[in-house]
Amino acid sequence: MTANKMLKSIAFYALVVVIVIFSIFPFYYAIVTSFATGTALFEANYFPKAFDWANYKAVLGGATFPRNILNSVFVATTTVVFALFLAVTASYALARVRFRGRGLLLMTILAVSMFPQIAVLAGLFELITYLGLFNSPFALILSYTIFTLPFTVWVLTTFMRDLPVEIEEAAIVDGATPWIIITKVFLPLLWPALVTTGLLAFIGAWNEFLFALTFTSSESTRTVPVAIALLSGASQQEIPWGPIMAASVIVTVPLIILVLIFQRKIVAGLTAGGVKG
Amino acid sequence: MTASKPAIARDGGLSLQQQRQKAAFWFLAPMLIALFCVAAWPLLRTVWFSLTDTSLNNLYGGKWIGFDNYLRVQTLSNGTVRYKGTLVDPAWWNAVWNTLRFSVVSVVCETVLGLIVALVLNAEFKGRGLVRAAILIPWAIPTIVSAKMWAWMLNDQYGILNDMALNLGLISSKIAWTATTDTAMYAVLMVDIWKTTPFMALLCLAGLQMVPRDIYEAAKIDGINPVKVFFKITLPLIRPALMVAVIFRMLDALRIFDLIYVLTPNSAATKTMSVISRENLIEFDKFAYGSAQSTLLFAILAVFVSLYIWLGKVDLSGEGGK
Numbered sequence: 001m002t003a004n005k006m007l008k009s010i011a012f013y014a015l016v017v018v019i020v021i022f023s024i025f026p027f028y029y030a031i032v033t034s035f036a037t038g039t040a041l042f043e044a045n046y047f048p049k050a051f052d053w054a055n056y057k058a059v060l061g062g063a064t065f066p067r068n069i070l071n072s073v074f075v076a077t078t079t080v081v082f083a084l085f086l087a088v089t090a091s092y093a094l095a096r097v098r099f100r101g102r103g104l105l106l107m108t109i110l111a112v113s114m115f116p117q118i119a120v121l122a123g124l125f126e127l128i129t130y131l132g133l134f135n136s137p138f139a140l141i142l143s144y145t146i147f148t149l150p151f152t153v154w155v156l157t158t159f160m161r162d163l164p165v166e167i168e169e170a171a172i173v174d175g176a177t178p179w180i181i182i183t184k185v186f187l188p189l190l191w192p193a194l195v196t197t198g199l200l201a202f203i204g205a206w207n208e209f210l211f212a213l214t215f216t217s218s219e220s221t222r223t224v225p226v227a228i229a230l231l232s233g234a235s236q237q238e239i240p241w242g243p244i245m246a247a248s249v250i251v252t253v254p255l256i257i258l259v260l261i262f263q264r265k266i267v268a269g270l271t272a273g274g275v276k277g
Numbered sequence: 278m279t280a281s282k283p284a285i286a287r288d289g290g291l292s293l294q295q296q297r298q299k300a301a302f303w304f305l306a307p308m309l310i311a312l313f314c315v316a317a318w319p320l321l322r323t324v325w326f327s328l329t330d331t332s333l334n335n336l337y338g339g340k341w342i343g344f345d346n347y348l349r350v351q352t353l354s355n356g357t358v359r360y361k362g363t364l365v366d367p368a369w370w371n372a373v374w375n376t377l378r379f380s381v382v383s384v385v386c387e388t389v390l391g392l393i394v395a396l397v398l399n400a401e402f403k404g405r406g407l408v409r410a411a412i413l414i415p416w417a418i419p420t421i422v423s424a425k426m427w428a429w430m431l432n433d434q435y436g437i438l439n440d441m442a443l444n445l446g447l448i449s450s451k452i453a454w455t456a457t458t459d460t461a462m463y464a465v466l467m468v469d470i471w472k473t474t475p476f477m478a479l480l481c482l483a484g485l486q487m488v489p490r491d492i493y494e495a496a497k498i499d500g501i502n503p504v505k506v507f508f509k510i511t512l513p514l515i516r517p518a519l520m521v522a523v524i525f526r527m528l529d530a531l532r533i534f535d536l537i538y539v540l541t542p543n544s545a546a547t548k549t550m551s552v553i554s555r556e557n558l559i560e561f562d563k564f565a566y567g568s569a570q571s572t573l574l575f576a577i578l579a580v581f582v583s584l585y586i587w588l589g590k591v592d593l594s595g596e597g598g599k
Contacts, residue, residue, distance in 0.1 A: 012402070019394055020411045026471065027414055029437060030426045044440035090308035093301035098294075105305075112316045114525075114582065116532035118551040119575035122326050122558055122568045123319025126336050146315040153308060172293070178300035207419040209535035210551075214559055225421035229539050241429050248422040259417040260410050267479050 027252070034245040041242050055246035064219045065247060068227040072251075075137050075223060076205040079144040080198050087152035087197075088190070092182050094153070095160035096168065106157070113150035117210050120146060128215055139215040140223065144208060148201040155200070155269055159193035160186065196269035199262055203255060224251045320575070327569035333562050346569035363569050371545060372553040373577075379462065379549065380530035383469045388523060390470065391477025396507075398478065399485045416475040424539040427468045431455055461546040465537055469530070477522055484518030485511070520591045524582065531578055550574045 032045060037052045059065050093099075094106060124143050133139040163186060171185050212223045222230070228247050231240065259266060291299065327346055331339030348362040363369045398409055415423065430438050433453035442448045454464040488511060496506045512519075534551040541547045548556075554574060558567030585591065 012397070012400070015393075015397060016402070016404075016408055019397065020408055022471070023411045023415055023475070026423070026426045026430060027418060029430060030422075033429060042435045044435065044437045046437070086308045086311055089304035093304040097297050097301040099298050099301055109312070111582075112312055114528045114578070115316060115320070116528075116551065116571070116574055116578055118532065118534065118554050118571045119323055120316060120319035121323070121555065121571060122564065123322030124315070125558075126322055126326075127314070127319060129336065142315060145311055149308065149311060149315075178297055178304070182304075203417070207421070209421055209538070210555070213538075214555070225419055225535070228425060229421050241432075241435075244425055245429065248425055252418050252422050255417045255419070256414055259413050263410060263413055266413075267483070270476070270479055270483075 027256075030245045030248055030252075033241060034249045037242055055242040056250070059243045059247045059250065062243075064222070065227060067220050068222050068224050069251070071137055071221060072206055072224040075140045075144070076202050078137075078141050079148050079205045080201045082141065083145060083148040083152045083201055084194060084198055086149060087156050088187070088194075089182060091153050091156035091160050092178070092186065094157045097178075106154075109150045109153055113147060113154060115146060117146070121210070121214060124211070125214065134215060135217045135221050137221065140208075140212055143211040143215060144205045147204060147208075151204070152197050152201055155197045156190070156193060159190065159197075163189060192265060193269075196262065196265040199258060200266065200269050203259075206251075206255070323568050323575075324572050326565050327572045329565055331565045331568075333559065333564045336564075339565060342565075346566050347573075363566065363573065368545075368548075368553060369550075369570060369573075372548050372550045375462070375547055376531060376533070376549040376551075379465065379469075379533065379547070380527060383466055383473070383530050384523060384526050386466070386470050387474050387477045387526060388519070390474045391481050391522075392519075394474065394478035395481035395485055398482050412475040412478060414475075415472050416479075418472070420472065420535045421539055423468060423472050424536050427464070427471075428455060428540055431464055455541050455544075458544070458546045461541045461544045465540055465547050468540060469533070469536060472536075473526065473529075477526060480518060480522035480525075481515065484515035484522075487518075488514045517591070520589050524585055524589075524591065527585075528578065528582065531581070532574070550577075 032048045033041065034055050035048055035051045035053075036045065037054045040049055094102060124146075128134050128139045128142065131142075133142065167185060167189075168181060171181050176185065207225060208223075209225045209229070212226045213229070216222050216226065219227075224247075228244060228251070231244050231247065326339065328341060328343060329339030330342050330345075331337075344362075346362055348360065348364045351359040351361065353359060394412060398405060398412075418426075430436050431454040433439065433451055433456065436451075436454070438454070439448070439451045443451070452460060454460045492510060492514075493506065496510060532551050533549055534555065537547050537549055537552055550570065551574065554567050554570040556567070557563040557570060561567075
């Protein structure tokens, strides 16, 4: 190996190390902080000094945080199931049936997924109070449909477009109706796509903040992001950094594990939009 | 509705194509109704509210006041002309300027850094899988959590970043990053770039992986400078993927709310259009005024997207050429 080549490869690995440290350090530091209590909290420690579970006990033993986690799980799961249910049939129609105005319809759906949420906030607020859903999980399930549904339809359509025509033709020859084709022929092939899309939509719903902040008003109906954002200490000045970091770690670790398990599928799902075409 | 052609029954039966189109209509209907209820109708109501004097506590008591929430010209009895409304509100224009500044800077940085990370990940080296897993972590962390994490790291007295910078001699005294007017925007940018560069990198990587390897080999044999290869071959080939990634990021940046609301609450230096609209809608009881601002935000985004797609000839449908 020439000196020049060696220098290049050292520079390359240095860049790799910088990227990795930059990516994981903030989360690593949150974990370190979540185990620190008392005065240790107010020293800049790069490595954990002790493992004290007090912050975790404080958060999980608190009156509302376990409830907030349950709210988030319920809202995100229901939203995803509802969106996938509507999206499977819709994306079959969009991907496999030729009809006039299909391109326009697809663009409209994409446009809805780009809606700034604030633009519908006033109208949704009215709708939700009219339906009597204010401060209930159903207000969030209803409003989250605006971003989960277009997204799932869009991604499932691109997946469904790639399924081989021959399978469908064979089913048609055998006299299968479109409904049978979806449920008996395509659905078994679509499981990987459904898992990916569902997971991405779940993450979106789990992380949503604006609607959750606006459409809930009591501590017991808040979702996790709102609870963490509004977690406060005994006084205005005293921000409980230890418990905040513990709560952050609790809600983030499951997400990170899911993302790492499904990382290949997630990358495929993220890039399934326009990039593929 | 163009979703279904009128199904004409000919001799008691439908052709296969007609039967499929009829099914397609029923498959699409529930989704379209759902989208109408949560997107189109609320949007129309927001626009309507912006033309009235509705208040938060009395949603149905608003009177039509035309465009007064946007711009209202008053001529006082002594002859002086006064302008009122969002369009002459300095706080609104400050928010517009903040949003534009934030969006342009963050998206440019994320695109450049994302490309660099994608080029690294596109090379073959030991531990590539680990690096890819590592860069997914910022993306997987909820925005609110990352805002809190960074708020702690940027804390003026106990923050680790001040500690690092002091030890390295970069700063001479501790900086209150999120509270100081001059640095608040940098803090927000830092967190946003950290959080969203992975997304850009993954989209760029997907583009890069579609470039055939033999092109690079041919260039190598011809002895072309790698930098030249990047600008003359790689960049033009991944341009379509890049254009789509940039518009998605840009739209996200233009409507940013959560990060700014949590990291720099009530700071005029970072308040964006979404933040100021919600403040008026919900907190200041200027429901109609806030509706006008969110309508304006929607209009700005719509114009931007149309121009971008038109000028950049972006094919979003993925159907081009098929």
